[in-house]
Amino acid sequence: MTDLSNSFFADGPVQLPAGGPLxxxxxxxxxxAIHRGAINPGDALPSERDLATRVDVSRVTVRKAVLHLVxxxxxxxxxxxxxxxxxxTQRVEQSLSQLTSFTEDMARRGMAVHAEWLDRGLYAPSPEETVILGLSSDDLVARIARLRLTGDTPLAIERASLSARTLPDPEAIGDSLYTHLDKTGNRPTRAIQRIRAAxxxxxDALLLEVPxxxxxxxIERTSYLASGRVIEFTRSIYRGDTYDFVAELRIGEAPTIGGKTP
Known part of the structure; x- marks a missing residue:
């Protein structure tokens, strides 16, 4: 932690920039102070009381300034x-043209990732899961929910649903769901993703450590086997300040009429 007496308050009496409310x-x-390196990313801010005393303002003023910065x-x-x-935070680019797992995608970037399990078990399916996964009234659904991190930085929350016939033991999953599905011959070959801002x-904000x-x-992903059967339905929430989704777009060939280009 930064030594406050030698850095944050190093310039003697505090002179606040003029203009606007206190x-x-x-x-x-x-x-x-942050921009000039007096206090660095990850360092603790002085306490509300300490700031109020050293800057000679009320604690209400300190609290309001801090809340705006948060x-x-x-x-x-x-x-x-x-x-x-x-x-x-390092921004991560993820291609929208390849079907990969989170673990595989980060490994290609040389980023070590790990997961904190939020939930994994077998449940009675919701109406939505029943329709999307093609389940019967007697079927169970396997649900797994994970917080995905690189180092100490949370990047995404993943909540996946699969038929219990496909995943009878959610506890058996290691670092990657797709690696596990690959071993059982159930790895998806294509998927449809829907992305929306929120x-x-x-x-979710508490889990991702953002305001x-x-x-x-x-992101909603519905994944399919080569046979066309739905194998996975996943809802994920990504931090907006760490992820960029990238798609390559190409102009299609001109249509032909009677074998000739119009």
Whole structure:
């Protein structure tokens, strides 16, 4: 952690930038301290009381400035730990033209990833799962939910549903669902994905360690075997500040009429 006496308050008496309400002046001063390296990504911000005393403002002013910086993603608050400068995040590009697992996709980029299990078990299917996966009234559905991380940075939440006939033991999955399905001859060969922008609700924002209402990407993937049977239905939520989805587009060949190009 940064030594506050030698860095954050190193310039002697604090001179807030002029102009605007006091909390905005303090906000700009904190942003400047981060930009000039007085406090670094991952470092803890001084306590609310310490900031108020050293800058000679009220704690209400400090709280308002900090909340604005949290909403903008400059700071992050961790329950029971304090307020920290948000870590720098590496943006990840994912191709929309290849059907790969999260683990495989990150491995190609040389990024080590791991998962925290949120849920895995067998359940009675929802009406939506019954229709999409082609289940009967007596069938069970295997659900797995994971938080995917690189290092300490959460990137995505994945919630997948498969027929229990395909995945009778969700506990048997290792690092990659697709690797497990490959071993049983059930790896999908194609998929349809739908992507839409969304503001993250409280539960997902807490898991992804971003402010509530932050930009995210909701992705629904329906995956198929070569036979055309649906094998997997997955809903994923990606952090908007870490992911770019990239697609290559090509102009199709001109149509022909009677064997001739019009």
């Amino acid at each position: 909390y905005l002046q303090l906000k700009r001063w904190i942003e400047d 909403k903008e993603g400059v700071l992050v608050q961790r329950h029971g730990s304090g307020t920290f400068v948000a870590p720098l 503001n993250l609700a409280e539960e 509530v209402g932050s930009a995210g990407l909701n």
